[in-house]
Amino acid sequence: MYSIWVNLxxxxxxxxxxxxxxxxxxxxxxxxxxxxAGGVRPAPEDLxxxxxxxxxxxxxxxxxxxxxQGAVPSGYADLDLQLPGGGWPARTLTELLLPQAGxxxxxxxxxxxxALQGQGRGLMWFDPPAEPCAWALGELGVSVKQLVxxxxxxxxxxxxxxxxxxxxxxVAPAADVLWALEHALKSGHLGAALAWLPARLPADALRxxxxxxxxxxxxxxxxxxxxxxxxxxxxxxxLLLNSAGPDALQVRLLKRRGPPPQQPxxxxxxxxxxxxxxxxxxxxxxxxASSASSAASSVxx
Amino acid sequence: xxxxxxxxxxxxxxxxxxxxxxxxAARPVALLKDHVVAQVNAAAAERGLRPGIQRATALALAAxxxxxxxxxxxxxxxxxxxxxxxxxxxxxxxxxxxxxVLLEVQSSLRLFGGADALxxxxxxxxxxxxxxxSMAAAPTARGAALLAQxxxxxxxxxxxxxxxxxxxxQALLWQAPVWxxxxxxxxxDALQGMGLHTLADLHALPRSGLARRFGEGLLEELDQxxxxxxDPRRWVQLPQHFDAxxxxxxxxxxxxxxxxxxxxxxARLVAWAQARQARVAAFTLRMLHERARxxxxxxxxxxxxxxxxxxxxxxLQMLLRERLGRLALLAPTMDLLLRCRHVVAAPAPNGExxxxxxxxxxxxxxxxxxxxxxxxxxxVQRVVAVADHRPECASRSLPxxxxxxxxxxxxxxxxxxxxxxxxxxxPTWLLAxxxxxxxxxxxxxxxxxxxxxxxxxxxxxTGWWDGNPVARDYYIAQDGxxxxxxxxxxxxxxxxxxxxxxxxxxxx
Numbered sequence: 001m002y003s004i005w006v007n008l009x010x011x012x013x014x015x016x017x018x019x020x021x022x023x024x025x026x027x028x029x030x031x032x033x034x035x036x037a038g039g040v041r042p043a044p045e046d047l048x049x050x051x052x053x054x055x056x057x058x059x060x061x062x063x064x065x066x067x068x069q070g071a072v073p074s075g076y077a078d079l080d081l082q083l084p085g086g087g088w089p090a091r092t093l094t095e096l097l098l099p100q101a102g103x104x105x106x107x108x109x110x111x112x113x114x115a116l117q118g119q120g121r122g123l124m125w126f127d128p129p130a131e132p133c134a135w136a137l138g139e140l141g142v143s144v145k146q147l148v149x150x151x152x153x154x155x156x157x158x159x160x161x162x163x164x165x166x167x168x169x170x171v172a173p174a175a176d177v178l179w180a181l182e183h184a185l186k187s188g189h190l191g192a193a194l195a196w197l198p199a200r201l202p203a204d205a206l207r208x209x210x211x212x213x214x215x216x217x218x219x220x221x222x223x224x225x226x227x228x229x230x231x232x233x234x235x236x237x238x239l240l241l242n243s244a245g246p247d248a249l250q251v252r253l254l255k256r257r258g259p260p261p262q263q264p265x266x267x268x269x270x271x272x273x274x275x276x277x278x279x280x281x282x283x284x285x286x287x288x289a290s291s292a293s294s295a296a297s298s299v300x301x
Numbered sequence: 302x303x304x305x306x307x308x309x310x311x312x313x314x315x316x317x318x319x320x321x322x323x324x325x326a327a328r329p330v331a332l333l334k335d336h337v338v339a340q341v342n343a344a345a346a347e348r349g350l351r352p353g354i355q356r357a358t359a360l361a362l363a364a365x366x367x368x369x370x371x372x373x374x375x376x377x378x379x380x381x382x383x384x385x386x387x388x389x390x391x392x393x394x395x396x397x398x399x400x401x402v403l404l405e406v407q408s409s410l411r412l413f414g415g416a417d418a419l420x421x422x423x424x425x426x427x428x429x430x431x432x433x434x435s436m437a438a439a440p441t442a443r444g445a446a447l448l449a450q451x452x453x454x455x456x457x458x459x460x461x462x463x464x465x466x467x468x469x470x471q472a473l474l475w476q477a478p479v480w481x482x483x484x485x486x487x488x489x490d491a492l493q494g495m496g497l498h499t500l501a502d503l504h505a506l507p508r509s510g511l512a513r514r515f516g517e518g519l520l521e522e523l524d525q526x527x528x529x530x531x532d533p534r535r536w537v538q539l540p541q542h543f544d545a546x547x548x549x550x551x552x553x554x555x556x557x558x559x560x561x562x563x564x565x566x567x568a569r570l571v572a573w574a575q576a577r578q579a580r581v582a583a584f585t586l587r588m589l590h591e592r593a594r595x596x597x598x599x600x601x602x603x604x605x606x607x608x609x610x611x612x613x614x615x616x617l618q619m620l621l622r623e624r625l626g627r628l629a630l631l632a633p634t635m636d637l638l639l640r641c642r643h644v645v646a647a648p649a650p651n652g653e654x655x656x657x658x659x660x661x662x663x664x665x666x667x668x669x670x671x672x673x674x675x676x677x678x679x680x681v682q683r684v685v686a687v688a689d690h691r692p693e694c695a696s697r698s699l700p701x702x703x704x705x706x707x708x709x710x711x712x713x714x715x716x717x718x719x720x721x722x723x724x725x726x727x728p729t730w731l732l733a734x735x736x737x738x739x740x741x742x743x744x745x746x747x748x749x750x751x752x753x754x755x756x757x758x759x760x761x762x763t764g765w766w767d768g769n770p771v772a773r774d775y776y777i778a779q780d781g782x783x784x785x786x787x788x789x790x791x792x793x794x795x796x797x798x799x800x801x802x803x804x805x806x807x808x809x
């Protein structure tokens with residue numbers, strides 16, 4: 001899937017010959033390019049789904065291919081408005097950068113994962129940072145019956161304990177999970193893949209994954225550390241997640257197929273705290289803002 | 302009756318080359334029989350080697366020649382594979398001699414759509430075994446075998462009139478050279494020296510004299526080939542279990558070289574399973590080690606179980622490759638043994654043009670199998686919910702194929718699923734081992750910063766019946782960045798220097 005930003009002011013017409021050269025797939029279209037006749041000139045975004053102008057929001061990659069629905073609604077209306085295609089994109093990588101596990105990332109993804117499972121499609125999680133709790137997932141609407149965990153780090157740990165059974169060739173630490181993820185994506189039998197990748201990856205690893213993801217009709221979420229923010233990535237959608245107080249999440253879109261957003265998003269997550277506890281948390285926040293007095297006094301209540 | 306004969310002229314050479322590592326296969330190879338070169342491969346033929354020359358002459362022509370003796374048991378094992386491949390098409394299969402297999406196919410013609418289609422399918426089934434075969438069809442068993450060995454030029458051995466009419470077969474066989482009849486018998490040299498050229502010459506001689514000089518057997522063979530005498534045969538019985546052995550040419554200490562040898566065995570396994578009309582559910586590759594003092598075990602077993610029984614050689618090979626890639630050999634091996642005890646006798650699932658729900662489930666099963674083969678059986682897991690209040694017991698990750706433990710809830714439904722406004726009870730991430738937290742004046746610390754307790758305590762005091770009693774007070778706390786964590790405090794009296802607070806989970 002190619003994508004090109006036609007960076008022109010909206011009123012300027014685009015010559016179809018230029019477009020043909022720029023987008024190789026266009027010449028293969030069965031419908032001839034409409035010629036500018038009379039005063040009506042076609043907008044480039046009407047010509048092909050992979051075309052949009054820089055000030056416009058990109059469309060879902062899968063929509064042009066005619067396979068699948070292209071994007072999975074995230075379940076958060078505010079976020080869907082900011083995501084190209086109106087949801088988590090299929091057939092491409094989505095990077096979620098976290099300062100640490102447990103900021104609310106699973107509650108963010110749960111509605112989309114539950115919707116995919118509702119269509120009878122399976123989930124595969126690679127190297128989750130801790131044991132997933134079946135009851136909590138059930139509460140979020142994610143069924144553990146259609147969930148497979150793939151772990152690769154324990155292999156290396158057990159091998160390190162027994163040097164006699166070490167592998168013959170030296171294998172990079174991430175090789176197993178990258179191999180497994182690539183094959184899972186290429187198989188095309190998954191609804192969604194979630195992978196917690198190690199910090200140091202070979203340079204071509206993400207590019208390989210991005211290629212493999214084109215066969216996978218569903219979203220791919222890569223969880224990586226916040227430090228990766230400064231490094232380039234081939235993933236077309238990158239988000240930085242941060243905790244924004246109790247039961248709230250701050251989402252900063254670092255990269256998307258569309259204009260860069262100005263403001264970070266503030267999303268309300270499915271609640272963990274009861275209203276009383278939430279009030280206490282708000283009170284604590286206000287207290288710490290006013291004075292750095294003891295927060296422990298409120299514990300007694 | 303219609304007989305197919307499969308003659309494998311190069312069987313000894315091919316059986317030997319299968320034991321070579323791939324980098325040696327391009328070398329010139331010659332097989333010796335009684336110190337005389339019997340067969341040469343293409344690389345040796347290019348260097349001018351011909352069957353019949355002396356061993357020293359052969360070595361003078363090609364210094365890097367690989368010489369080996371032909372080995373009857375090795376050839377028999379290779380022929381066994383051909384027999385099994387043939388058994389997939391007809392129950393009437395018999396071994397004619399060391400290099401020829403006969404099939405009675407009259408009753409199979411209709412099922413497979415005629416002799417031509419049957420021949421094509423037979424060739425396709427033989428192809429993975431890697432033998433060069435010449436085939437002939439005839440109404441008599443021995444006639445077919447003679448034609449396949451003779452290979453007369455400019456004759457369609459599979460479709461000519463001789464395949465159905467006995468007179469046509471006889472007319473063809475009259476022109477056959479006389480060396481075809483009874484090679485290996487006692488007076489064969491004398492027969493060659495009599496100045497006879499064709500079977501017609503032989504037939505013209507007085508029968509009583511021939512019988513006196515060469516025995517009754519020669520006349521019997523001739524009559525059987527011509528259809529003048531009955532030729533009863535005993536059919537090969539397919540063994541219930543598959544056992545095949547391959548002795549490698551050189552000691553092997555790399556798993557990829559083992560895989561190369563195992564491919565030959567896998568091709569034979571698939572031929573056997575096809576003859577049984579079953580799919581392979583599990584197989585074992587045994588690698589025998591040389592006897593040595595520092596080798597603790599005489600062999601290494603590699604057991605491969607398939608989630609979905611399969612007959613696809615590529616799939617079996619891929620599974621074996623991934624398993625071999627994880628294996629560390631204790632010692633070099635020279636012998637490979639492949640055995641299969643577990644097959645599933647069921648028709649293969651239909652192939653589908655467009656993906657359906659069933660094909661997707663099958664594809665997923667294959668993917669899981671592949672991941673398990675590479676990463677390990679225990680590394681691909683599913684999550685089950687158990688009706689237990691202790692967090693470490695309530696949710697467990699088990700290997701995908703593990704049996705369901707007791708107390709597993711099929712579909713965990715909690716009040717908050719029914720009423721979405723209710724808060725979540727449990728965190729998404731549970732730590733495998735609760736993490737001890739430091740404390741300062743009864744306030745727990747995480748990463749050196751105090752945690753604010755927001756909700757709790759939720760008391761969990763249970764498990765006294767199975768030896769893991771817990772007595773804990775759980776709190777939901779907020780760390781400095783605003784993320785929510787699940788921590789607990791021991792209620793049982795502990796020593797003063799032991800931690801009291803533990804981190805149990807993260808509300809992700």
